[in-house]
Amino acid sequence: MKFDGLDEIHIDGLEVFAKHGVFKEEQMLGQKFIVNAVLYTDLRRAGLLDDLNATIDYGMVCQMITEYMQENTFALIERVAEGIAQYLLMEINELKAITIEIKKPWAPVGLPLENLSVKISRSWHNAYIAMGSNMGDRKKYLDDAINSLDNLSCVRVGKTSNYIETLPYGEVVQDDFLNACIQIETLYTPKELLDCLHDIESQAGRERKIHWGPRTLDLDIIFYDDLVMSTEELIIPHVQMHLRDFVLVPLAQIAPWVRHPILGLTVAELLEANKKDYIKDKTFI
Numbered sequence: 001m002k003f004d005g006l007d008e009i010h011i012d013g014l015e016v017f018a019k020h021g022v023f024k025e026e027q028m029l030g031q032k033f034i035v036n037a038v039l040y041t042d043l044r045r046a047g048l049l050d051d052l053n054a055t056i057d058y059g060m061v062c063q064m065i066t067e068y069m070q071e072n073t074f075a076l077i078e079r080v081a082e083g084i085a086q087y088l089l090m091e092i093n094e095l096k097a098i099t100i101e102i103k104k105p106w107a108p109v110g111l112p113l114e115n116l117s118v119k120i121s122r123s124w125h126n127a128y129i130a131m132g133s134n135m136g137d138r139k140k141y142l143d144d145a146i147n148s149l150d151n152l153s154c155v156r157v158g159k160t161s162n163y164i165e166t167l168p169y170g171e172v173v174q175d176d177f178l179n180a181c182i183q184i185e186t187l188y189t190p191k192e193l194l195d196c197l198h199d200i201e202s203q204a205g206r207e208r209k210i211h212w213g214p215r216t217l218d219l220d221i222i223f224y225d226d227l228v229m230s231t232e233e234l235i236i237p238h239v240q241m242h243l244r245d246f247v248l249v250p251l252a253q254i255a256p257w258v259r260h261p262i263l264g265l266t267v268a269e270l271l272e273a274n275k276k277d278y279i280k281d282k283t284f285i
Contacts, residue, residue, distance in 0.1 A: 001272065002272055003040045003096065003097045003123060004099065005053070006040040006041060006042065006096055006236040007040070007041060007042060007043035007044075008038050008040060009038070009041065009043075009055075009056055009058055010036075010037070010038055010039075011035070011036065011037040011038075011039070011058055011061065011062060011065075012036050012117055013031070013033065013034055013036065013067070014031060014035040014036070014037075014062055014065060015034055015035075015071070016032070016034075016035060016065065016066050016069045016070065017031070017032055017033075017070075018030055018031075018035045018069040018070050018073075019031075019070075019073050019079060020033070020069070020073060020074050020075070020076075020080055021075065021108075022075045022076070023108060026108070027073050027075075031104070031106045032105060032106060033069065033077070033080075033102055033103065033104055033105075034105060034115070035065055035069075035100065035101070035102055035103070036100070036101040036103070036119075037061070037065070037098060037099065037100045037101070038098065038099040038100075039055055039056055039058070039061065039088075039095055039098055040095070040096050040097035040098065040099075040119065040123070041094045041095055041096055042053070042094070042096075043055055050171055053274050055094070056092060056094050056095060061088065061092070061259065062088060062096075062263075064087070064091070064146045065084055065088075066102050066153045067215070068083065068084055068087055068279075069084070076121075077104055077116075077117075077118045078118050080102050080118075081089045081100050081101070081118050081119070081120045082120065082122075084100055084102075085098050085100050085120060085122040086122065086154070086187060089122060089123070089124060089187060090153065090187075091153075093253045096123060096124055097121065097122065097123030097124070098121070098122055098123070099119065099120070099121040100115060100119070100120060100121075100122075101117055102118050102119075103117040104113040104116045104117065111175035113135070122187065123187075124139075124156075124185045124186070124187060125185065125186050125187070125224060125225050126183070126184075126223075126225055127184050127185075127186055127189075127193065127221060127222075127223060127224045127225070127232075128182070128183055128184075128221075128222040128223045128251060128254075128255060128258070129149075129181065129182050129183075129184060129197070129219055129220065129221060129222065129224050130179070130180075130181050130218075130219070130220045130238070130241070130247045130250075130251070131145060131146075131179065131180045131181065131214070131217070131218065131219055132178065132179045132180075132217075132246065133177065133178050133204075133215065133216060133217050133218065134168065134175045134176060134177040134178070134214050134215065134217040135155075135175070135214050135215060135216045136216060138177070138178035139178060140235065141161060141204050141216055141217045142163060142178060142180055142217075144204065145200050145204065145217055145219060146160060146182060146207060148200045149182070149184060149196075149200065152196060153190070154186055154187035154188050154192075155185070155186045155187075155196075156182050156184060156185040156186070157182060157183075157184050157256070158182070158183040158184060158185060159182065159183040159254040160180065160181075160182045160183075160254070161180045161181045161182070161250035161251065161253040161254050162180070162250065162253060163178050163179070163180045163250075164178070164179055164180070164249055164250055165177070165178055165179075166178075166179050166246040166249075166250070167249050168214075174273070175214065177246065179246045179247070179249075179250055181222070181247065181250040181251040181253070181254060181255075182254075183254055184263060189223050190221065190227065190234055190236060191233070191234065193221060194221060194233065194263075195218040197220075197221070198219075200217070200219060201215075201216075201218070201219055204216045204217035205217075220238055220247075221234070221236055221238065222237060222238045222241050222247060222251065223236065223237055223238075223258060223260075223261075224236050226261045227261070228261050228262060230237040237260055237261060237262065242260060242263060242265075242270045242274065243274060245271070245274060245275075248267060248270055248271040248274060249271065251267050251271075252267050252268050255267055256268035256271075
């Protein structure tokens, strides 16, 4: 997997004696594992300044991998690789992506082999979430949703727009909405992120009874990197975001330069093309 624009630090052949495996003997006696890793980061400043603080300390990374493998016991090396990748990405701010390979040279398969290995690539993803509420304490619902997202281990909340009041969308008679958009970094896949958003909506008492009806909390994935996907459960970019000022206005506050991967227009250009007398009150909360 390629991560455009990022430089690489390679760790090859790190040997770790640890207790991972399906069989009881493997978890009791332990065995040797070999770890290869590619760390993706920006090395420009380190190359110019010759400063360790401007790069990732690969000695520290080797120690972190070793300690993680020796302090935990898992049945599958798939779980070992996933755990290490998430651990390093969460703990090292400069680390943007990682490819990690776990080799198991003594794998108990009953046949001669040099190595059995698992290799995965994981990275932080940039996503934009639209938020809305038109029931009860609308501001508190939005505030609580942002806090809930920020408390998730695999999410970092970044920019947050102002809260704006808008007229309801559709033909259902209901109260006005409070809307906002936020930018997040996440290790979740789109489906995992959607599940988290649905959990937060449920915690806020969201009930899906009337299409485009009133709701305590509505959370939608607008963009996820430059991904274009369409499944029964999830469409990215959000299928109608370019038609909705209550998405475009707050989104343009935090990401006017972001380009729609299908339409080819920036958020600012989409908003300009869609300008109507839709915003009830241009006073930001």
